[in-house]
Amino acid sequence: MTAEDYNDCVRQYADGLYRFMLKSTRQVEDARDLVQSAFEKLWEHREEVNASKSKSYLFTIAYHKMIDLGRKNGRIEFREFLPDQVATERGPTPRLRQVLEEALDRLNEKQRSLVMLKDYEGYSYEEIGAITGMNSGQVKITLHRARVLLKQYLVSVENVI
Amino acid sequence: MKQMNINRDNYEEYFLLYIDRELSADEGQVLESFVRRNPDLEKELERLKQTVAPPPVIVFENKDILLREEKKRRSLPVFWTRIAAALVILLTGAGVMLMVIPSKKRPLNETADQIKKPAAGENRNQIIGKNRDQIEKASSELIADQTKNKTIGKNSAHTEKAGPGMKVDHTKKSETDSKSNEIPDATTSSESAQKSAVLPDLAQQTGMEETRVPNFESSKLNLLPSTINPPSPSGSGGQGRQPSTINHQPSTNPDESTSILVFDNKSKPVTRFFRKLLARPPDDNAVASNNQKRLSVSIFQFSMSK
Numbered sequence: 001m002t003a004e005d006y007n008d009c010v011r012q013y014a015d016g017l018y019r020f021m022l023k024s025t026r027q028v029e030d031a032r033d034l035v036q037s038a039f040e041k042l043w044e045h046r047e048e049v050n051a052s053k054s055k056s057y058l059f060t061i062a063y064h065k066m067i068d069l070g071r072k073n074g075r076i077e078f079r080e081f082l083p084d085q086v087a088t089e090r091g092p093t094p095r096l097r098q099v100l101e102e103a104l105d106r107l108n109e110k111q112r113s114l115v116m117l118k119d120y121e122g123y124s125y126e127e128i129g130a131i132t133g134m135n136s137g138q139v140k141i142t143l144h145r146a147r148v149l150l151k152q153y154l155v156s157v158e159n160v161i
Numbered sequence: 162m163k164q165m166n167i168n169r170d171n172y173e174e175y176f177l178l179y180i181d182r183e184l185s186a187d188e189g190q191v192l193e194s195f196v197r198r199n200p201d202l203e204k205e206l207e208r209l210k211q212t213v214a215p216p217p218v219i220v221f222e223n224k225d226i227l228l229r230e231e232k233k234r235r236s237l238p239v240f241w242t243r244i245a246a247a248l249v250i251l252l253t254g255a256g257v258m259l260m261v262i263p264s265k266k267r268p269l270n271e272t273a274d275q276i277k278k279p280a281a282g283e284n285r286n287q288i289i290g291k292n293r294d295q296i297e298k299a300s301s302e303l304i305a306d307q308t309k310n311k312t313i314g315k316n317s318a319h320t321e322k323a324g325p326g327m328k329v330d331h332t333k334k335s336e337t338d339s340k341s342n343e344i345p346d347a348t349t350s351s352e353s354a355q356k357s358a359v360l361p362d363l364a365q366q367t368g369m370e371e372t373r374v375p376n377f378e379s380s381k382l383n384l385l386p387s388t389i390n391p392p393s394p395s396g397s398g399g400q401g402r403q404p405s406t407i408n409h410q411p412s413t414n415p416d417e418s419t420s421i422l423v424f425d426n427k428s429k430p431v432t433r434f435f436r437k438l439l440a441r442p443p444d445d446n447a448v449a450s451n452n453q454k455r456l457s458v459s460i461f462q463f464s465m466s467k
Contacts, residue, residue, distance in 0.1 A: 003231040010227045018221035032221070039227045100214055118181055120216040125183060144177045150212035 001046040001054065009054045010039060016121060017058050023116055024066055024109065034069070038062040059121070060131045063113060070109060096154075103153035111146035118143060167195045172202060180209050 001009075017038060021031035038061040042049060049057050104112055110132070117128045125136040125143070132139070165188045167175045172195065178184050179192050196203050221227075 003229050007228050007231060010224055014221040014224050014227055015219060016216075019217060019219040022219055023217075035221060036227065043229060096211065097215070100212070103212075104214060115214060119214040122182075125181075140178075140183075143181060144174070147177055147180070147209060147212045148173075151208050154211055155208060 001042075001049050001051050003046075005051040005054070006039075006043055006046050009042065009051070009058065013055050013058055014039070016055075017062055019120060020059065020113075020116055021062055021066060023104075023120075024063075024113055025069070030066075030069060034062050034065050037065055056123075056127060056131055059117070063131055064133075066113075067109075099154060099157045100150070102157075103150045106153060107146050107149060111142055111149070114139060114143050115146050115150075165191050167192060169199065169202070172199075173205075176202075176206050176209050179206070180213055 014035060018031055018035045021034045022028065025031050025034070038058045041061045042054060042058055045057075104115065107115065113132065114128055117123045117131060123131065125139040128134070128139045128143075129136045134142070165175065165184075175184070175188075175192055175195075179189060184192065196206055
């Protein structure tokens with residue numbers, strides 16, 4: 001990978017990676033530090049990384065650093081997340097979107113990460129398994145459990161409303 | 162393709178695969194047809210679709226801290242730009258040198274030519290002057306009419322005025338002087354050598370022309386072709402005998418114009434003769450003879466002037 005390829009990666013993937021880190025950690029500074037750390041790693045290993053695999057490489061590095069950071073700091077405090085930062089994003093409806101964000105908060109760290117990798121980035125089970133270190137069967141089962149939990153929460157909230 | 166066997170017992174797994182876009186297009190059509198056959202499960206599918214989180218637009222601010230300097234892309238153009246700039250400077254300098262050096266040398270060549278040409282002209286003038294001396298001696302024997310001396314004295318003034326033309330003529334002669342041994346020797350040698358070497362030849366020629374002069378008027382004029390217009394009855398002015406009336410192309414040769422100016426108003430038969438003489442095509446075989454005749458013209462001119 002050349003320096004030009006690397007900078008292209010920055011322009012194409014920095015926002016998505018930051019979104020993934022921010023939604024996972026709920027900490028702006030942690031998310032930014034993780035993104036910078038991932039790109040530094042990519043730069044250090046640019047000679048070994050194929051440009052077509054750079055996105056997966058970035059997400060893999062950032063995901064594992066995030067796991068390491070969570071283990072170091074204990075469980076991530078979701079309450080520190082600033083919901084206003086994503087409240088204005090597009091979605092079915094503001095209310096449904098808010099309920100979905102609340103449902104995502106109730107997922108565990110791995111489930112939420114898999115949902116975001118699937119829904120935000122469009123990765124396949126196999127690709128998600130490569131990033132997270134899981135096999136595609138585990139990804140499938142984990143994601144299905146997360147979907148069922150989300151559906152149950154949405155139905156519960158709908159019934160309350 | 163693996164046959165998808167969806168039923169009411171396993172539909173949830175296929176519904177999850179469907180919303181995760183893990184089914185192929187054909188499998189998706191099978192699932193949709195299953196849902197149409199089981200409308201009570203359609204709401205279940207819609208609820209699972211609502212669990213798909215739309216990607217929020219979140220921007221990583223200040224990406225410049227992540228960007229790196231593209232050294233290769235930038236260093237290479239700079240390298241070639243420097244080479245191109247150096248080449249432009251070198252070519253410009255070379256062009257200036259090519260323009261300046263010849264312009265400096267040119268005056269030297271020109272001065273050399275200018276030195277040579279006036280020298281040649283001076284030699285010619287000296288020759289003419291010597292012709293005069295010789296002609297003065299001969300004219301004292303042949304020409305005694307004082308009135309002719311006055312009128313042709315004016316013509317000699319014309320000849321002197323036509324000096325530059327004579328210079329040009331001489332330069333033209335110098336191109337063909339390889340065929341004529343008399344003039345180059347006279348023009349390139351020193352004055353003392355010119356006096357000793359040229360004068361005898363000129364004296365011989367002068368003697369020949371002196372003897373020919375009557376013949377020009379008597380015999381050679383009779384040989385003039387009919388293409389030459391006869392002189393006007395009034396005999397005044399050369400307008401009626403302009404070169405356009407003569408059967409030769411109007412020449413820009415200053416030597417010819419000089420000859421016409423000299424003789425035009427003075428001796429009509431002789432003028433017509435030399436017009437005809439100068440109108441002859443300058444073929445290579447006749448160059449030496451023409452040069453000799455031209456020289457004779459000059460001698461004759463000055464023999465008539467005094």
